[in-house]
Amino acid sequence: MSNKTFKIAVLIKQVPIPSKMRATKEGLMDRSVASMMNPYCKHALEAALELKDTIGEEKTEIWVISMGPPNFEQSLREALSMGADHAILLSDRKLAGSDTYATAKALGTLIQKLGVNFNIVFAGLQTIDGDTAHVGPQVAERLGIPHVSYVEKIDFKGDHVVVRRILEGGNITYKVPLPALLTITNTANKPRGPRLKYAIRAKNEEIKVYSVDDIGLTAEEVGSAGSPTLVYRVKNVTHDRPPCQFMEGETVEDKVNMLAEKLRELVEASKAEAVEA
Amino acid sequence: MSTNEKKQRNEEEYEIVDRSKQGVEGVFIWGQMMPNNEPHDVTFELLGEGRKIADKLNTKLTAVLIGYNVKKWAQELIYRGADRVIVVDHEKLKTFAVLPYTQVIYDIIQKEKPEVFLFGATTFGRELAPRVAARVHTGLSADCTMFDVGDYVNRRKKLKFENVLYMVRPSFGESKLATILCPLNFPQMASARPGIFIPLKRDETRKGEIIDFTPEFSEKDFVVDVLDVNVGGGEQIDLKGAKIIVSGGRGVGEKGFDMLREFVKVLREKGYKAELGASRGAVEAGYISSKHQVGQTGTTVRPDVYIAIGISGAIQHLAGMKESKYIIAINKDHEAPIFSVATFGIVGDYQDVVPIMIEKVRKGEMVFPVTQ
Numbered sequence: 001m002s003n004k005t006f007k008i009a010v011l012i013k014q015v016p017i018p019s020k021m022r023a024t025k026e027g028l029m030d031r032s033v034a035s036m037m038n039p040y041c042k043h044a045l046e047a048a049l050e051l052k053d054t055i056g057e058e059k060t061e062i063w064v065i066s067m068g069p070p071n072f073e074q075s076l077r078e079a080l081s082m083g084a085d086h087a088i089l090l091s092d093r094k095l096a097g098s099d100t101y102a103t104a105k106a107l108g109t110l111i112q113k114l115g116v117n118f119n120i121v122f123a124g125l126q127t128i129d130g131d132t133a134h135v136g137p138q139v140a141e142r143l144g145i146p147h148v149s150y151v152e153k154i155d156f157k158g159d160h161v162v163v164r165r166i167l168e169g170g171n172i173t174y175k176v177p178l179p180a181l182l183t184i185t186n187t188a189n190k191p192r193g194p195r196l197k198y199a200i201r202a203k204n205e206e207i208k209v210y211s212v213d214d215i216g217l218t219a220e221e222v223g224s225a226g227s228p229t230l231v232y233r234v235k236n237v238t239h240d241r242p243p244c245q246f247m248e249g250e251t252v253e254d255k256v257n258m259l260a261e262k263l264r265e266l267v268e269a270s271k272a273e274a275v276e277a
Numbered sequence: 278m279s280t281n282e283k284k285q286r287n288e289e290e291y292e293i294v295d296r297s298k299q300g301v302e303g304v305f306i307w308g309q310m311m312p313n314n315e316p317h318d319v320t321f322e323l324l325g326e327g328r329k330i331a332d333k334l335n336t337k338l339t340a341v342l343i344g345y346n347v348k349k350w351a352q353e354l355i356y357r358g359a360d361r362v363i364v365v366d367h368e369k370l371k372t373f374a375v376l377p378y379t380q381v382i383y384d385i386i387q388k389e390k391p392e393v394f395l396f397g398a399t400t401f402g403r404e405l406a407p408r409v410a411a412r413v414h415t416g417l418s419a420d421c422t423m424f425d426v427g428d429y430v431n432r433r434k435k436l437k438f439e440n441v442l443y444m445v446r447p448s449f450g451e452s453k454l455a456t457i458l459c460p461l462n463f464p465q466m467a468s469a470r471p472g473i474f475i476p477l478k479r480d481e482t483r484k485g486e487i488i489d490f491t492p493e494f495s496e497k498d499f500v501v502d503v504l505d506v507n508v509g510g511g512e513q514i515d516l517k518g519a520k521i522i523v524s525g526g527r528g529v530g531e532k533g534f535d536m537l538r539e540f541v542k543v544l545r546e547k548g549y550k551a552e553l554g555a556s557r558g559a560v561e562a563g564y565i566s567s568k569h570q571v572g573q574t575g576t577t578v579r580p581d582v583y584i585a586i587g588i589s590g591a592i593q594h595l596a597g598m599k600e601s602k603y604i605i606a607i608n609k610d611h612e613a614p615i616f617s618v619a620t621f622g623i624v625g626d627y628q629d630v631v632p633i634m635i636e637k638v639r640k641g642e643m644v645f646p647v648t649q
Contacts, residue, residue: 018450021449021450021452022449023449023453027455099416100407100417101410101411101414101416101417128450128592129449129450130419131419131420131592132407132419133403133404133407133419134406134407134417134419136407137375137408138408138411141379141408141411141412146500146501147375147404147408148375148404148501149375149400149403149404150403150404162504165400165404166567167312167400167401167508168317168399168400168575168576169508169567169568169575169576170312170507170508171507172312172372172373172503172505172506172507173503173504173506173507174374174501174502174503174504175501175502175504176500176501177500177501187557227416228414228415228416228459228461228462229417229418229458229459230460231455231456232429232443232456232457232458233455234448234449234454234455234456235453235455235456236452236453236454237447237451237452237453237454241618241620244606244616244617244618244619244620244622245620245621245622246611246616246621246622246623246624247621247622247623252625252629252630252633253633255625256630256633256643259605259621259634259643260637260642260643262621263621263643263645263646264644266603266646270646270648
């Protein structure tokens with residue numbers, strides 16, 4: 001075992017590239033398309049790396065933890081190339097169809113099973129494919145530790161952190177004892193890119209893969225069977241909005257004139273309607 | 278016999294499970310208070326939608342009001358649609374903190390056994406609802422934009438569920454609407470996107486019951502301390518009431534916002550109720566105060582005219598403005614997602630476009646389709 005005393009976990013998810021996002025015929029996210037590390041997870045990882053910089057590289061280790069199909073290795077290796085130390089993937093067909101409740105159960109159980117007493121856990125505020133913001137808080141509940149969502153600033157104070165979370169039109173600052181879980185917003189920091197000095201390790205580091213059996217859960221407790229919610233149906237959004245009309249013209253002035261004309265037509269049409277009514 | 282007829286006949290033999298008759302009762306909403314000790318708008322929106330759901334289920338609508346010195350709002354929530362208001366008034370609950378609020382709602386759910394529990398998908402609601410759902414071991418559907426009540430047939434278990442809550446949410450990058458059900462667990466929980474549901478008209482003849490509730494706290498509920506709360510103050514911004522919103526993105530820069538302010542000023546001089554909006558990016562870059570922010574973590578707006586200037590159109594921004602009646606987008610990049618929701622688009626540099634627009638408004642050559 002290492003003598004690194006401060007242990008950080010970062011929950012990472014891989015998501016489809018937005019333009020490739022599509023549903024399978026079962027109404028689930030198609031995970032076979034080109035994908036990338038969820039942008040919010042990058043901010044979570046950056047928060048972890050900044051904390052590592054603050055505390056000192058020799059005292060800190062970062063574990064990146066993910067749940068998903070084998071190709072999620074791509075994002076875990078990317079995290080290693082940015083400076084994470086260990087990568088864990090929970091991967092099993094039995095996990096397919098997990099909702100946020102079942103996902104948090106699996107991830108929480110995995111974290112306990114690892115036997116690493118993490119001082120702090122970071123997660124992205126939300127993923128861009130699910131957009132729920134559920135899994136972070138639900139993992140914290142599983143682990144029985146406090147959490148704060150929407151965190152944009154973290155001050156490390158040894159046995160606690162002082163964090164600022166955004167809210168509509170302002171912010172709140174909390175003092176949070178460790179261990180705790182924080183979900184990080186996309187305005188918290190600017191994620192770094194891969195570092196040359198980690199390139200070899202990122203390529204060679206073994207990614208430890210766990211199955212559902214390995215963490216002591218059964219098929220009934222995870223995946224669709226272990227999920228309280230189900231997707232009943234998925235419909236295309238019908239746009240009652242016609243496609244955008246682009247203003248045309250040789251010069252900017254021409255385009256603005258065309259816009260003024262279009263707006264005038266709308267104003268006159270609504271006046272006419274008012275008269276009829 | 279056709280396949281459909283067979284299906285129908287099979288279903289007739291299924292055991293019927295009426296979701297509203299399983300020892301659970303009532304539609305509950307979290308009546309969210311803001312740090313200024315006034316309810317968040319979404320509270321009234323949830324009461325409006327909750328009322329509809331409760332009527333469909335033929336049950337009562339209960340609001341849960343948590344905070345300090347909040348009891349004075351209980352009657353107001355009844356005027357806005359609640360049959361019952363459970364008040365949890367405690368000094369230690371003055372500012373939102375997820376652990377004690379989770380415990381309060383958990384205790385209420387254990388005692389009251391609601392059929393449905395709704396939260397606003399605000400930054401507080403999105404922090405609180407998932408923790409509550411995990412504690413009571415039920416499902417949660419996020420950011421819903423539509424609700425209904427209906428049946429659900431589970432062919433594998435040969436069960437037909439009645440009075441199931443349909444929770445509809447945008448998914449796959451807002452391109453699809455998914456209907457989520459939670460047929461086996463209680464309560465059926467969802468968060469509702471702010472600015473979507475319609476509040477009821479305030480009705481002072483509406484009667485209801487106000488109930489005090491004392492939760493059982495333990496020390497571990499208060500391990501997190503609130504150090505500072507910082508909200509707005511100063512200039513009042515009325516994004517929700519504006520008929521025209523002129524909104525700028527990060528790319529506009531500090532100087533650009535001066536130009537946008539001038540635009541708003543000229544619109545106001547012409548008698549339009551205009552307001553200045555901004556994307557999260559612009560707020561974060563420090564160009565403008567967060568009070569102007571439109572989008573999922575800001576204000577959800579639906580003005581008659583939304584003018585998006587140098588806003589690329591992140592999903593979180595679109596979610597907060599795409600219900601606007603007319604959207605005018607000005608952006609250098611003709612592939613910017615903002616154009617996917619725009620009525621009219623101008624591809625170009627805002628520094629060239631906006632001064633001409635301002636001049637035309639000033640001269641009365643550009644008018645806008647706004648309602649009274």
